[in-house]
Amino acid sequence: MKEVCIADLQKRFGSENVNFFAGPNGLPSVKLSNSFGEVEICVYAAHVMSYKRPGEEPILWMSQKSMFTVGEPIRGGVPICWPWFGPHAEGKFAGHGYARLAMWDVTAAAQAANGETAVTMQLTEKDVDAKFAPAPFRLEFTVTLGAALTMDLKVYNTGDADLTYSGALHSYFNVADSAAIKVEGLKDCKYLDKVLNTEGVQSEDIVIDREIDRVYCRTAGVCRVVDPGFGRVIRVAKSGSNSTVVWNPWIEKSKKMPDFGDEEYHTMVCVEAANVPAADDARTLAPGAMGELIQVISVE
Ligand code: BG6
Secondary structure (H helix, E strand, O other): OOOOOOOHHHHHOOOEEEEEOOOOOHHHEEEEEEOOOEEEEEOOOEEEEEEEOOOOOEEEEEEOOOOOOOOOOOEEEEEEEOOOOOOOOOOOOOOOOOOOEEEEEEEEEEEOOOOEEEEEEEEHHHHHHHHHHHOOOOEEEEEEHHHHEEEEEEEEEEOOOEEEOOOEEOOEOOOOOOOEEEEOOOOOOEEOOOOEEEEEEOOOOEEEEEEEEEEEOOOOOOOOEOOOOOOOOEEEEEEEEEEEEOOOOOOHHHHHOOOOOOOOOEEEEEEEEEEEEOOOOOEOOOOOOOEEEEEEEEOO
């Protein structure tokens, strides 16, 4: 995997609002900070690790057991799942694709007159382990810290054949008590239940009282994580996504995951802006075409 020099990044892109640092286990990372708050992004996996607004609880959740090891996914924050969501179609590789296992390149950082701060990272097939035999592509991921946190993933088909992919911005939210929250915005939507292997229609707002791993279909709208413990509502808006995944591993599955604490399911919930094939939401780009998945996180 390519070497990244933190001092070089700081020289090229650093500023009062953009600071590169050695993150967990020395992984190259960048912190954006301004009057709206702060966000930390790991250059490995272009992974948003934390998002905080002044005087508030962290909005994103990160496992105390996350490995922060090159070649392994980071557990928490916002993994970029791409170019496949869930298990690999032929079972050859681990789930959720290789974008979260690669070292990205920082290509730009910007401070806007309105006080927003942004950083852009990119990944191409050349940055990905050859064992994946990746087709030509370019991902461009821009994180903008303003009144909301905007994550914009652009996918460019740089090859000469169609490019089909699926994926997600797999956000882990920090909540006071997962059993006390409600996830709004998915009522009356059809879902595929990956725990029970069934389908259903969501009759009420989502309450978490057991393992939940559901793909909600035809869901382009806003979700709200209503958290009475922290006295706040996290708003998740998106575009370029017509499926939404809600996940909490609950008791047994938490124990099975080496990078997830046994009790940590109490303080997290994933609400993911996704392109899930099973929900008929995989995307195909003609040569030269661009696709975009945007997620905007804010607090009401
Ligand atoms: C969710 C999937 O998106 O991610 C779950 O729906 C999966 O099935 C979860 O368990 C975590 O995946 P991973 O690969 O990061 O452990």
